[in-house]
Amino acid sequence: xxxxxxxxxxxxxxxxxxxxxxxxxxxxxxxxxxxxxxxxxxxxxxxxxxxxxxxxxxxxxxxxxxxxxxxxxxxxxxxxxxxxxxxxxxxxxxxxxxxxxxxxxxxxxxxxxxxxxxxxxxxxxxxxxxxxxxxxxxxxxxxxxxxxxxxxxxxxxxxxxxxxxxxxxxxxxxxxxxxxxxxxxxxxxxxxxxxxxxxxxxxxxxxxxxxxxxxxxxxxxxxxxxxxxxxxxxxxxxxxxxxxxxxxxxxxxxxxxxxxxxxxxxxxxxxxxxxxxxxxxxxxxxxxxxxxxxxxxxxxxxxxxxxxxxxxxxxxxxxxxxxxxxxxxxxxxxxxxxxxxxxxxxxxxxxxxxxxxxxxxxxxxxxxxxxxxxxxxxxxxxxxxxxxxxxxxxxxxxxxxxxxxxxxxxxxxxxxxxxxxxxxxxxxxxxxxxxxxxxxxxxxxxxxxxxxxxx
Numbered sequence: 001x002x003x004x005x006x007x008x009x010x011x012x013x014x015x016x017x018x019x020x021x022x023x024x025x026x027x028x029x030x031x032x033x034x035x036x037x038x039x040x041x042x043x044x045x046x047x048x049x050x051x052x053x054x055x056x057x058x059x060x061x062x063x064x065x066x067x068x069x070x071x072x073x074x075x076x077x078x079x080x081x082x083x084x085x086x087x088x089x090x091x092x093x094x095x096x097x098x099x100x101x102x103x104x105x106x107x108x109x110x111x112x113x114x115x116x117x118x119x120x121x122x123x124x125x126x127x128x129x130x131x132x133x134x135x136x137x138x139x140x141x142x143x144x145x146x147x148x149x150x151x152x153x154x155x156x157x158x159x160x161x162x163x164x165x166x167x168x169x170x171x172x173x174x175x176x177x178x179x180x181x182x183x184x185x186x187x188x189x190x191x192x193x194x195x196x197x198x199x200x201x202x203x204x205x206x207x208x209x210x211x212x213x214x215x216x217x218x219x220x221x222x223x224x225x226x227x228x229x230x231x232x233x234x235x236x237x238x239x240x241x242x243x244x245x246x247x248x249x250x251x252x253x254x255x256x257x258x259x260x261x262x263x264x265x266x267x268x269x270x271x272x273x274x275x276x277x278x279x280x281x282x283x284x285x286x287x288x289x290x291x292x293x294x295x296x297x298x299x300x301x302x303x304x305x306x307x308x309x310x311x312x313x314x315x316x317x318x319x320x321x322x323x324x325x326x327x328x329x330x331x332x333x334x335x336x337x338x339x340x341x342x343x344x345x346x347x348x349x350x351x352x353x354x355x356x357x358x359x360x361x362x363x364x365x366x367x368x369x370x371x372x373x374x375x376x377x378x379x380x381x382x383x384x385x386x387x388x389x390x391x392x393x394x395x396x397x398x399x400x401x402x403x404x405x406x407x408x409x410x411x412x413x414x415x416x417x418x419x420x421x422x423x424x425x426x427x428x429x430x431x432x433x434x435x436x437x438x439x440x441x442x443x444x445x446x447x448x449x450x451x452x453x454x455x
Contacts, residue, residue: 008040019114023123030106031130034099037106050102057095076402082149089145096138103131152401155392157266161400162287164198167446170407171195172396173278173289175248175271176297176346176361188245188274189347190292190361193282195445201410204444206282207358207420209429210245216434221276222258223251231277244281244429247273266395281421283438284445291393298339300368307367308336309345315360317344342367355422362418369412419444
């Protein structure tokens with residue numbers, strides 16, 4: 001059939017059956033190959049532009065799929081940069097507008113008034129559904145990309161990534177900040193070091209009790225000249241309690257000049273002091289830190305939809321900051337906790353010890369990590385990003401994100417080794433043996449090789 005006789009481009013407008021079939025063909029073509037209806041039945045200039053854009057999008061999708069299957073780190077690197085996400089957002093916004101234009105033009109080409117009355121509602125409805133589906137999805141994708149770009153810029157620093165340590169591990173200091181109305185500044189309430197094998201992803205988490213005393217410092221630390229025998233060991237310290245978590249407060253409020261380059265490097269003087277302390281305690285080189293505002297942590301958990309944990313025994317929620325009056329209880333058993341109850345579960349002090357709290361904090365951290373699955377993050381991305389940008393501070397650079405995303409996937413498949421520097425493990429924080437602490441850490445992060453079987 002010649003093009004001149006084509007019922008798509010030159011239909012018999014007097015025949016409702018012909019016009020109805022033509023309408024369905026145009027609507028389906030607009031769904032399958034946007035731009036094709038215009039090439040066949042409308043403005044060929046617009047059609048060629050739309051068809052070219054469609055084929056370009058298909059080509060990009062195929063290339064992205066191949067790269068993801070063969071070199072996933074390349075694609076992850078591209079999508080972990082703020083500037084590249086803006087390019088993605090602009091591209092998706094372009095397609096959102098283009099698909100609106102093409103779909104409305106397709107509806108014009110259909111000539112609804114010439115179709116069968118019983119089919120008009122279905123044709124118009126399907127056309128609108130296609131437009132909302134295509135354009136709405138692209139617009140939402142553009143919104144996600146811009147939100148993600150803002151999140152990356154507000155949380156992660158720009159700069160080169162640090163190499164793994166001599167043992168091929170990345171060591172990250174995790175600080176849970178607890179700033180209360182009865183406190184002068186923030187004081188880390190949860191202190192951990194996460195050590196991850198750079199090749200296998202095997203993770204070791206090391207719990208450091210906040211009440212550690214006589215914390216040592218290496219000779220190259222600015223704090224060594226003040227506390228050569230350990231923090232507060234000789235003449236006390238500059239704050240009310242000379243414990244591990246007080247180091248942050250003292251340096252941040254009393255002597256931030258000790259770490260003049262901290263802010264420029266995406267950190268804080270108090271955080272750098274805690275890094276020095278954690279390195280001396282564990283014997284590990286700590287490349288990065290992550291500071292989590294425990295109060296803001298509540299918002300993040302709510303954004304994730306809560307967390308499910310197994311509560312071993314009833315835990316009280318306090319009615320005041322003195323941690324003495326009980327307002328309600330979190331009952332033993334499997335519980336799904338919102339942010340408010342999860343935060344109290346982690347920080348409750350009534351009738352419990354710091355070591356119990358450390359165990360509960362680790363439980364909450366693991367539960368939160370379990371909630372970070374692709375489906376959950378994508379469906380709640382806006383709330384998670386808004387909460388995360390307020391909750392998290394870190395010196396992990398954007399350039400290292402792709403690598404750590406892949407490493408985290410390996411870590412999730414392996415059991416985490418937990419090392420707690422607590423009395424139950426032979427370590428007394430109030431009468432510490434730091435040489436023994438290093439032995440415990442080294443036994444976990446660099447266990448001796450198994451003996452070869454005898455021949």
